[in-house]
Amino acid sequence: MDSSAVIGTTISQRSGIVTLAADDNFSAAFQSNAWRTLATAAVATIMYPILKPVSQTIAINVPVADADGDIIRCRWATASNGVDECGGVCPPSSLPAGTSIYPNCTILITGQIVDDWLAVALTVEDFINSSSTDPLSSVPVQFLVQVVSQASCTSSPTIIGKSPQQSCTLILFGQTFVSQLILINNCGSNVTIIDMTTLAFPGMVRESSTQLNTTTYYSDLS
Known part of the structure; x- marks a missing residue:
């Protein structure tokens, strides 16, 4: 335990083991009173379906924000270690060849077949600083892209x-x-x-x- 009279804080930590069964819901929360709020997870807002002309590479910029001002990065959703973030549409194998995602939440995608519907699954994570590799929270985001014919203009x-x-x-x-x-x-x-x-x-x-x-x-x- 550590404390500071100057800024009026006391800092401590504890650990514990909780045994959970499959499909259990688990919540971590401050109880009683005199607590500050927990860190806020990043959020992403995107309208879909996104109409994408066939054979044309487009950049999809996923709008993201974090109320705490944490560093935000995006990655493809995965299904590993018992955690399925993408429900059978795990990229990049579920998307056209050459589709890529960047940490700034920009996705480059090229559809080759008119009327194809593409399910895009990514995960938005916030970090305490730019060098951290352990996310404070992970938020799954899914949206649809429809491949359409090229427009006259x-x-x-x-x-x-x-x-x-x-x-x-x-x-x-x-x-x-x-x-x-x-x-x-x-x-x-x-x-x-x-x-x-x-x-x-x-x-x-x-x-x-x-x-x-x-x-x-x-x-x-x-």
């Missing part, structure tokens, strides 16, 4: 708006957040953007998509 829309992509906007409690999602059509007047979708927190309202001119579409968020 392969230029994706440009996403702009009041808030930059992947930005974090601070709002006060009770304050109404107002923003706007703007898409620039890079395929000319022969192609029309018919809708936009968002992955938003509860209470967020997205208005219907509106065409401003031949290239610009927008949707209000509040």
